[in-house]
Each structure stands twice: as structure tokens, then as C-alpha cells.
Amino acid sequence: MEKRMEAKEIEGLRLSLVIFFSNKTAVVGLMIFMAYVIDALLMQFAPSMLGVNNPNALAFDYSNTIPQPPSPEHILGTTYFGVDLLQAIMQAIRIDLGYSGLIVISGALIGALFGIISAYAGGWFDEILMRITDIFFGIPYLVLALGVGFALGRTIESMIIALIIVWWPLYERYTRSLTLSIKEQTFIEAAKASGVSDLKIMIKHIFPNTLPPVLVQISLDLGVVMAIFATLTFIGFLPTGNLPELGYLTSLGLNYIQIAPWATIFPGLAITIFALAVNLMGDGLRDVIDPRRRSS
Amino acid sequence: MIAAFGIRKYFNVKQSMLSNLMLKAVDGVDLKIRKGEIFGLVGESGSGKTTLGRILVGLLEPTEGDVLFDVDEDVTSRYENALLKGDKEELEALSKKYSIFKKRGNNRKILRRKMNIVFQDPYSSLDPRMRIIDIVKEPMIATDYLKGEAAEKRVLDLLEEVGLGKSFAQRYPHELSGGQRQRVAIARALATEPEFVVLDEPTSALDVSVQAQILNLLKKLKQERELTMLLITHNIAVVSYMADRVGVMYAGKLMEVGDKIQVLKNPKHPYTVSLISAVPQPKPRSIRQRIVLKGEPPNLIFLPRGCIFHPRCPFAFEECGWSTDEIVDDLSYLISSKYYESFGESVSIRTKDENTIIIENAKAELISEIVEKEKANLKSLTAIKKITQEVNYVEIKIHDFITPELYKLDDGRKVACLLFRAEEKNA
């Protein structure tokens, strides 16, 4: 009896892994995602291992500024100002992943906070928040981000704030709907009957139960936000200088697209592949938390 | 121990901006539960028994009425007297001291220690992301009853007591079967040594053999700890096994309250009688009087007038609350179907006002004859007071109605049925 029970607990975790790994595309997505993360971590803590001196600046080579095709020396070729593309993309992944992670996670935290409170409290607070988020949903997010970014000044920091402002309403709505369904479950009522305060119910019961689906949503959103961030630098909205950033890298090669298409394609691919990978991975994670999938 | 006075709970049903209808889940219930007894609250779905249970344990605030906790006979009779006299000051004073809805801060925590609830569905009543030990510990921490290691030790003791064993402490709910979960829920409810526990359909999600295990456990706990319990269930078999006293609810009102043996063995209220006769018995081919009720429980938004049970009641009579609409329905059935032969097609029937019905192209004699004949089958016809022939129509007047209250009988039980109104006067 005892042993069977323990075996069951391992089974719970193993079952999650089995479900995830039975989705082959999700595993591919995970592998690509991990490659990006490892690259970003190495670039942060041991850039010299990747042969980079300053991960925050592109290494311009003014001796040969014209983009060169891929060669053994430059595996992905070079782009304008003689930058080695492989190295530049590896540098840029750190910046892009870091910023998009920052944006999505802070957006999710703010959204979850308001979402849980508004759904749990209900009443006028909920009503006001709903209308505010309605306003945000009414405006295309890119336009909104541009507007807010412009108002705050065209710097990276203000752009991050702008994107967080654009992104939190999404999570507000999502956690709100999750909370509404969790609120109906009797364990919340049981906690109330046991004298647990409303604040504690939100922290100890509702938040942990909204977490798994929110995490899946975060993983799905990472790709989207990275693409938006890159778009903003691509169109030259942000001052970039020598900032290694995928959108900026794409725009560097744009002038040479006819003679050196690789200079545009490779940084663009880096964005697309990442967005695709997190989407595939998110699908796999969704399977894991879906109780119907678990039972079959 | 715990006393509820005039509890009403209405829920808003939004229909449109203008009309705001009320769903009357509980509609004027007085209830006293004595110390150390198991009070069984029986009723069908929609009878308001669960809402009442949630109000008694302080999870819902009633629209009207009050619940006094930890009171003795003296206090309740003072409160009752004050209610009768309309003495607002006395009511305020008593309510301030004893009402479960007026306790704040530390008093509220102490109150929460003293009462708890076990829910029906053991699958959603335990947080799936908490370990058993944390689930059972929660009420102790929240009410400052015990902390740290002392609390953890108590959890282990409690788990032993409900028959689970210490090894369950570190597990998660999904690893447990339904019966085991319900044991955890019971352990949680008992964590702060409460005096009063509400059991809301504690076994209806379980198999019969597991149900038996849980019922035995509850009985054992009650004997050991002198718990007061409110057992809410639709299952009369469970109540008959567990309870000391029984209350029967129907459409938000108490129909009959009394000793278990009185109410279940020798029910008086027509609803209780038919409810108990409808319960399937594990005795095949046993000959017993079975009353199969017609129709369904009433719409809780538009309740029938008078006694809410009268439309289905096999014993209903003139003053039970028949409305002209009900009588017109039955009369037009008789005229157009059953006695079609005598009436033909040209008869028309309508209500004039709240107490008058008009039938055109018919003879009063014939109608009185039919009414006399059909009274036994169609109870609504009993409410017809007078049938008079006017120049070219028949006018029918109906009786006034009386809304029943809980009448106390000789044997101590209370019944909300007009049949027993006289008996109370005699008693």
C-alpha cells in the first residue's frame, strides 16, 4: 500500500514528462528554446567563451564594411560595418531574450495581481478594471506601444515600460477568468469557513492555481514580444548605435538585400525560429496541464 | 447552541434593467439546534437546505434574520420575546453579543474556531496544489489556534483519528480516493476542535460501502467529542441512520421539524409523508402505501400563494392558497376533455379578479355537480365557495386562503400545514 502510493507520486511528475515528450514538435521547440537560453546565459556570464569581449556592443570592422557571404571564417557571413553575423546574432539573443522576458514577466505579474483582485473582489473595482482593459484592447498594440514610447521618450527603458503597459491587460483578463472559475471551487469556501482571510486566500489558494496556465501563456508570449521589440528597433524607433539587437541587425542588412540577402535573412530567421519554437513548446506545456490529456 | 431566527436569503436574478426579480432560496426559517445533537436537514434540490447551512456557518449573510451562536434557552427565549414585542433595543443588544454576523477581529477568529463545514464534493473541496498537512493545518494557522510544530503534531493526530495514518501528511489530494479525501476534509473541519460542524451532503459523492465507512467515522467522532452537527442531505436513509432530530425543507421553508422517529416513522406533513413514501426501500415487493407526487417543486421566483406545497399536495383543501388560475386550468380541462360530452365546444372560461371566475354558456347546476364529483381528484376545486347562475354566465367565487406557520403538536414536533392548525389550538 505504502509503496504503491509513492510510486504514484513519481508517476504524477513522470506522467507530465511523458505527455510533454510524446509531443515531438514540442520537444523540438524546447530544444531550440534551450539553445537560445544557454546562449543568453553564456553571453551574460562568460562572454569570452563565445569569443566576445563586450556583449553589449557590436564589433564593427571598418576595414571591410560591405557584407561578405558565408565563409569558413564568418559562418553566417557579415553584415554592414563588417560585423560577423553569427557572433552578432548570439550577442543579440541575450539582449532580445532578456528584454522580452522582462516585459512579459512583469506584465504577467502586474496583470495577475490586478486580475486576481478584480475577479475576487468583484463589484465596482472589477467593473473599472474591465473598462480600462477594454480601452487597451481597443487600440492595436503596436500603435499603442509607439504612442506610449514616444510620450515617455525614445529610449530602451521607456520602450520596455511602454510594452509592459501594452501587455498587462492581456494577463489581467486571463487571470481574471481563471480566478473566476477557481473562486467557484469549494476549497475556497472551505478556506473561508476555516477563517482564512481574503488576502491569504488570494495568495495561498488562487495565485498558485492560476500559475500553470499563466506560465504557458508567458511561454507563448515570449516570441510575440520579441518580434514586437525587434520591429520597433527595425523601423528605427529606438536609438541603437552599436546595440546588438535582432531587429537592428535586420535593418543593417536591409540596404544590401539585393546583393547580400543573408544579411537580412539570418537575423530575421533568428526571430522567426524563436517565435515558432516557443509556440511549439507552449502547445506541449498546454497538453501537460490539460486534465483531459492527462487522463487518457 | 445555535439558533436562527426568520432567516431569508434572496438572490437577485437579473432579468432586465427594469425588473429585478428575487429568487427566494430561503424564505423565513426558524431553527434551533441543541448542543450535542445531530440535526438532519432533508430536502430536494432547490429546497434551500444548502443555502441555510452556509448561512448557519457564516459563509453567507442572510437578507433578513439573524443567527445566534453559543446561546442557551434563556437567551433564545429573550430574543423571541423581543421579536414578538418588537423591542428593537433588546434585539440589538442580544444580536451584538451573540450574532455570528456581528463578530469582528479576534472574536471572529474565535468564532471560526468553533464552527466549520464539510462539503459534498471531496474532489473540489481540497486545494489541488497543497499537501494534506497544509490543508489540515490551515484552519489552525488562520485562527491562531496552534502554530508551527504543535500544529503539525496535531495534524498527524487528526489524520490518525480519521483513519488515514500519518503517512498521508505529505501527499497531494489527487493521490487520494474519494473516501480518503472526505476523511481529510473531516480532519480539516475538526482541526480547531469546533463545537458545531455543518456536513453538507458529506457522502453523496461516495459509493455505498465508502459512505458507510464515513458515516461510522462521523458517528464515532460525535460520540467522542460531543460535537453538534447539522447534517444536510437529500438522502433520507442517511438521515434516518445518523440524526437525532430532523427538519424537512421544501422550496425555502421548513415543513416539519421534530424528533427523528416522529418525523420519519410517523410523518404528519403531507410533503414529508409523500417524500418518505417515495424513498426506495431495499425490500422488494413490500406492500406499502406509496404516494407519487404529481408535478415538480415550484419556481422559486414566483412562489405559489398560501402554502407553497398546495399545488402538489394530495390532502390540500379550500384554504391552502388556490388561485383562480389554478382552478381555471383544472375546470377547463374538465370542460374541454373529461366532460366534453356534456359541454360541447361553446363554453368559455376566464378569471374576472382574484376571487372570481366566469364561465360563459354553461349551467351552474351542471358545474356544481361536476365539481362535487371531481373534488376528490382535483384538489383545486375544493376552493370553490359559491357557484351562482347569472343571466348569461356562471359566476364562481373562491375561498380566502391562509398561509400556514409552524404549528406545534402535542408530541413536540412542529408542522407547517393547515391540517394541524386546530391541533395547536387544542394543545
Next chain:
Amino acid sequence: MSEGPVIKIDDLHVYFFTRRGIYQALRGVNLTLNKGEVLGLAGESGSGKSTLGLAIMGLLPRNAIIPKGSIILGNGTDLVEKIRGKAPFKKDKLNLRKNELLIRNLNKHLQKIRGKRISMVFQEPMTALNPVLQIGYQIAETVLYHDAERLIRRALAREKVTREDLRNMIKILKNEGERGIYEYALKAGLNGIEEQIFAIWNREDIHEAKKEKMIIDLAKDKLGLFERIGLKLARKGMLKIPLISRLARRALIKEGYRVAKELLSSLGIPQVDSVVKMYPHELSGGMRQRVVIAIALANNPDVVILDEPTSALDVTIQAQILELIRNLRKKTNAAFLFISHDLSVLAEVSDRIAIMYAGKVMEVGRVEQIFEEPLHPYTKMLLDVIPTMEKDTLKPAKGTIPDARYPPPGCPFAPRCPFAKEDCLKFDREIAVTKDHIVSCILYENKK
């Protein structure tokens, strides 16, 4: 009453393949359902009683296999022949995709049998009803799907019948009873009118004069132009041709509504004219369950499987439905398989009861045998744990139902049984203690 089996289940095994292992839901079930009886099937959750009902209907999920056993209808058709032992395996794993195809084939094959010869009523009536279709339409559709002929016959008979015919038939009905009507209808070429007359005649809520008038009014009820064209098309078998078939279908559905009204009023539903035009959500739980029962009975099936039909209902409504089933048993000649976890409910309606535990039948007997002289320790325990006022303590067996993935060898109840012996682990037979009382327990081996 019993006139031979309508369903004979032999050594039926049903397994489910999941990521967590192979669940052995049924492990050798033997059961017969006789004509005109109500067989109660009792058991706790996990005993396989619902799986048995679904297996008879062929409503198996894609991960189910039937390694052994048979379900044979009265006419000799084996329902599970198509999938028995044919499960596609890849090494040790079940090939889900191929198995799904196999089961889909079985479903296609059974579609004609299901609903016509066997039908099922589920616990939750909402799942069986389509929320966006009228009640009448849903009944009409079932009849149309399985027996369009009947609808054509009915409509044409009404078209042809004269007041004179109907008056004659009423006379015959009063003098000779129902049989005479059949003969008259056959002779006059009015096949299909008789069931309409009976439906009116057997109503209990109206006066005879009114009934007579309603019967004679049948002759007034002629078809419209489009309906007549529709019926002609339907008779020529044009139900499959697009566009044209719509006309035919509409005419038949309209006739189906009439069937629905007759059926519902025979089940004691008042104001059928408005009920057939309602949608499921407008009805109460008990009413919905009646409608589902009406759909199940629409084609006069041989077997009706009732899977916990009253478990979601209140006691007083449950009593109404049980009364309805008792009446139906007298009126129709269908056999009922009544699945329930509640022995008391079964005591009210069943002729015989089968007790299931962990995928096996533990005991079968007539209802009074099961309740008055239960043999199997499990049956005894089930009876012991029904709470009553008289009992001081309930005596449930220790432990829980075994894990269906690792069923114990021999008698599955042995690990919880107070009388268990070592030999129980090897025991796996059914002993007929009397002719109709069968028990699967070692204690009765020598008492035959």
C-alpha cells in the same frame, strides 16, 4: 413472462489502454437478459457496470479492446464480432489510430441496430439531447432515421381513411378490442392508422366521447400539397437525393412530430402540443428524462439500457420515473437493463438483479432472492451498508475496490472478504445454487 433471451453475454472482456496502464474493466461477464423483464445491474463505481452498458451499445472509446467474449442478440447477431480479438498491436502497444478505425467501423455497422433494436438512457439527460433542436424534432428524427417507412405508412393511411372507416373501427374497438382493428386496417389497406387510433384510445385523461371525436377527426387531418409531394418522393426512395430529399424529409418530420406527441402523452406528459415545440433547456430534469426515455422507446426496441436514469433526480421525481418504468414494463414488450449503484432503487423495479464487482458478476438472482437470501459475501455487505433507522452500526468491508489495472487473482472480493480462504485466490467459477440463482463464491461449491 420470460420467453427466452434477447441478449446473451458470454465471457465478455473489455480492456482500456491508457498511458497509466491497461484497465481491465470487464473480465469475463456472463449475463442473459430475457424478453419482457427488468434486469437490475448493481455495483459500486469501478465495477464495470456502465462499461457493460456501453459495450452492448457499441459506444466504446478508441482505446478500448475486446479480447474475448460475445454479446449475442435474440436473432443470433453477435454485436462484438467485428472487433473481438482484432485489436491492432504494435509490439506491446495498442495502435490507437487503427483501433479507432476498427471501432468506427463497428459503430457504422451497429448504427442500424442501435436506436431500433437497442437503445439507451443516460444519467444526465442533457447529454443525450441536442440543445438547439426542438424536443419533437429530436424524436421525429430518431423515428425517421430508423423507420421512415412507418412515417410514410402513417401519413398515407390518414390520407386515405374516411370518417366511415373510423366510425367502423371505433365500433370494432368497443366490441372486439384491439385485434379487430389490425384486421380491419389490413383489409382496408389502412396500415398505419391503427397505432394512431390506439394512441388516442389508450389515453386516460380524456372522456370517451372526446376520444371518439379525436379519432374521427383523424380523417380531417389531410396533407398539404407540398407534404403530399414530399411523401410521394419519400416513397420512391428519394431520401438520399439532395434538394428533393428536403421536401420529403420535411413531410416525414412533420409526421414524426405527431408520433412524438403520441409517445409523450403516453408517458404522462401534459400539454404535449407545446412540449414538442420546446427546447431541452425549457424542461425540468424529470421532464427531460421522460423525453429521453421517449426517444429510447420511439422505435419499439427490444432492449432498453437505463444507465443510472434517476441518479441525478430528486426523490419525488425519481419516484415518478420509477413508476413510469414499472408501467412501461407492463405496456411494452421491451426488456430493460437497469444500471444503478442504488440497490434500493433496483428493488423497486427489477425482476432479477445482477451484482457486479471489479469487472465480474458476483451474483445473479431474482430480486427477492438477492434481498432475502443473499449468498455472496459482497452482496451481503452491500445490503448491510444501506443505512436505516434500525441499524446501530454499518458494517462495511475494509479497504477499497481493487485497482482495475492489477486485479487480484481468483475472486476479486477475496482481499476484503471476511470469509476468505486461500483457495479463493484460485476460484473463478459460477455456481448455480438454484436454477435461477447463480453465485460466484467458493463457499457454495459443495452445497449444490
